[in-house]
Amino acid sequence: MKRLTSILLSLLIVGSSVLGGCKNKNTSEGKTPESSAATSSVAAPTDKEADIVVIGGGGAGMTAALQASQNGAKNVVIVEKMPQTGGNTVYATGGLNASETSVQKKLNVKDSNQSFIDETIAGGKKLNNPELVKTMVEGSAAAVDWINQIGGDLSELGRSGGMSVDRLHRPKGGAAVGPMIVKTLNENIEKENIPVLLNTTAKEIVLNDKNAIAGVKVADASGEYTIKCKAVVLAAGGFGANSDMVVKYAPNLKGFGTTNHKGATGDGIILAEKANAALVDMEKIQTHPTVEPSTSVMYTEGVRGDGGILVNKEGKRFINELETRDVVSAAILEQPEAISFLIFDQAVREKLSAIEKYINLKIIEEAETPEELAKKIGVDPAAFAETMKAYSQAAASGVDKDFGRKEMKSKLDKPKYYAGKCAPAIHHTMGGVKINTVCEVLKADNAAIPGFFAAGEVTGGVHGGNRIGGNAMADIIVFGRIAANSACKYVEANGGYTEPSIVLEEAETPAVPEVKGNFKDGEYTGKGKGNNGDIEVKVTVKDSSIVSIQVTKHSETPGIYENAEKNVINSIIKKQALKVDTVAGATNSSKGIMEAVNNALNQK
Template structure:
């Protein structure tokens, strides 16, 4: 159960810059004008009205890689660093990560008697990437993976349970102790650390160009606020951490035509901006046409089922009730196998023992996308598949599990026999999940041109980078990637600035907290405090609405189960808009659609009592 309070913070328009508290640092926006949109301002370029600011390091993107880089740079001693984020919340795709962090030779593996090595980690990753990966980058990721686990735990995270994921020879993925999704945990830990270190993160502020000196070294960033006001931030180093382009359907199809029409698991801000900015500087691109689909995504809600469900025992069956693939094969293999089935979909089937082993499953059940039944026959009937066939499939799998050998598909890890009722199933289809290709870097995260020469002062980490994952990313390697290379980028940028004039005092001052949102029109409600309930992304949302002098003046989320790092944008934007307009007919927040709808529905229910 979570409780969130929002009595209305300043809305970004013509008012002063708002400040948002998202269980992290003081988040604000550079926005002050509200006079033109981002595209118009970017097209104008620099002009005499453009505001000038200064920092030593500018990090573009507040996802997992960007926030990790910021923390690492400040821990090393950086004093004048800022983070720019075009979205209204931090977290990027990281907050959606469900699995964990792959690491080799950790104390947690040793405690469980798991024999692993850096060499085996490298071998598995290269094999999964079809040897298209840059072996030097893979070696660095594997070598520093154990330190990544330690670092996350040191900053307040929780990676202490080891599990099995597809493509790994041994149990290697490190997850929270409560087996919940890794993304929200990591983002919350990073937010809290940024707050502790007093790192300014400017939300709804989009970087549009990286500026170079005549000598070709980084000297600044052009950014535009949500309201359209352009800024130039002079700086000595830039870290690109803008993520991939999985939410940019045109860009996806440009590089891989056969993915036309696919849905995506990515948040709406994953549009390839960093790749475009890097290309303007003649940066090299690597594996740009390598785009991964995740095999187990609910096609109706685009909810991604973590691979932990299969890793903990679930199987995949087609519409005839038959297994058709080794469920723990690499994502590309499983995705292709699903696309070859009737309807290009399948069902992920598991039992109560799997549910009990993984708390992340509760989210899917709360969303209403899991079918439950007391027997295999009843489950088959609910799914519309052959009852006898599904029963036979489960019985055969139980035999394989007891014998320790899957002679049909070669699955080696079979945790449970799937014989504990009740039984569960979720509809699955592949969706665009990860773009393996991106900007070319070296092992210190310097961005390289096609000829291999470095762009002085420019570094990159995370999904904006190519070369780490090759033709296919193994589940759990993305979180390793963002932490390992995020830390390297923060460290490299610090070293570069220290060697090129050193650090200056912080000049990017944060705005003071804005006033609460105020009604712009007069409401017509009875004074009092009212409660209402709506359906959010993960279950019911309950709100408390305060009406004073006929108008709504405050809205508080008193009970909900929404995902940290995602729902806060809806809590801020939707509730403040309702207060301003005295109406629930307001726009929702992209990326938090279901949370937005649930809040509006709950407020509307409360206001019915105030008429």
């Protein structure tokens, strides 16, 4: 029987697996939140032990934990402060940049590691740590193979801004890469029985009298305790959602929106600094150029890479759309009202399935002709039609005389035509903890802190002054695996592996009513509005109580939605109430499920 990845520490029941993998449940002595709330005192949590503690359950953290387990380290635990895994990774849409890969070879795409290195450093304004770039690039092909080997899908190629070759590896049909990566990692972490402590915050990295790693102080609903360990892999992400921290290092970004998930607050960087780690490139913060202003939804770079263009309020192009993100962002800010419109046609939509999310969110205007589309977005129809005609001719000839764009995969002449309003928003923080090529965390004098390793957006130096789209995914997988390998070597050299000591629960039983309901027996269907579109449910009532709620259709974001489904449905069944608490980070999905159940049971 599969074990649930969480120790008996918290009073809260946090929901099911992310995307069907990595089931997590925090309890205290097997009590539900209701029974625990009625208890006047709860025993203080006791300290635990592990070989490796991974701080952060995003892409880098899960990669590190999984690789460590594959290496033979079975006493590994992930500490994640949010109620679900995934972090910013689940929002990634474009792909994973890699060179000299098996996929490129199969598709007859010629590439070289040196070209990838050169373009990454050029895109980073030559401010990157060249050794870290070389390490990332030389490990990128193996990263693609590893993801595919563990059940992922990086079988298709695209191109991101700043790259001259198709090296953006993505799922078939151009689907969003992040949800696929999160799903794949979670499923494998479930198989490996790696504990994931959700709603658990790392409070302090504990060093011994030799200034080497000794443990991590954490806190959950049951209180504070220490997980004693030999090594720590810090993978807590960046600080793009911490506006105060952003402004501290880059005052010019005050007032900017963000594409980051709410947990990207820089906690790991602060922890590391208190543990004597040096920081680098903290002022280097990237804005993504194509973000829908009212919702902060980011349009994947793949839309432009597959042929989309940008026009301003005058209906005119103003930039080579495949320039690096910083260049495109700056150009948009110079346009009237500091906004632009991302334009694409039916041909682009058909080869990039990630676009369907934007359609479902109703943030895209569509029309049968350029003139009609221009009227809908409020630009001059004649000017816009002329822009579309000129671009179509340029794409047909292969020569963009206006802006020198070399890759024009679509002539943008296939109805329907689409437009999405966009403006820059804070997207990626290039600065963070200083590391070397084996992911050791370094002090100001470049000496490594024994047993301390880091990977992902929490680190600095890889991307320099600007990150190339698709390089974050390469970063988290390549360095996540390296951090795991280094941590394992350290553990092996300092006493070796121990047997798993974290107590895990067996799979929990389905929710059952805790009070008597007052509903009419039968099966009902209903529909509610979620974050990305309609959520449809089938509700079964027996002996006046709701006994089953099944979601039959939805288009919510994988990696975020599943926790809402589990917790909201369980709460409705247990309490026999149509209004229950929403799940943090998935409020709209939670409300959509409640609305669907309510509509199902209140049909006239």
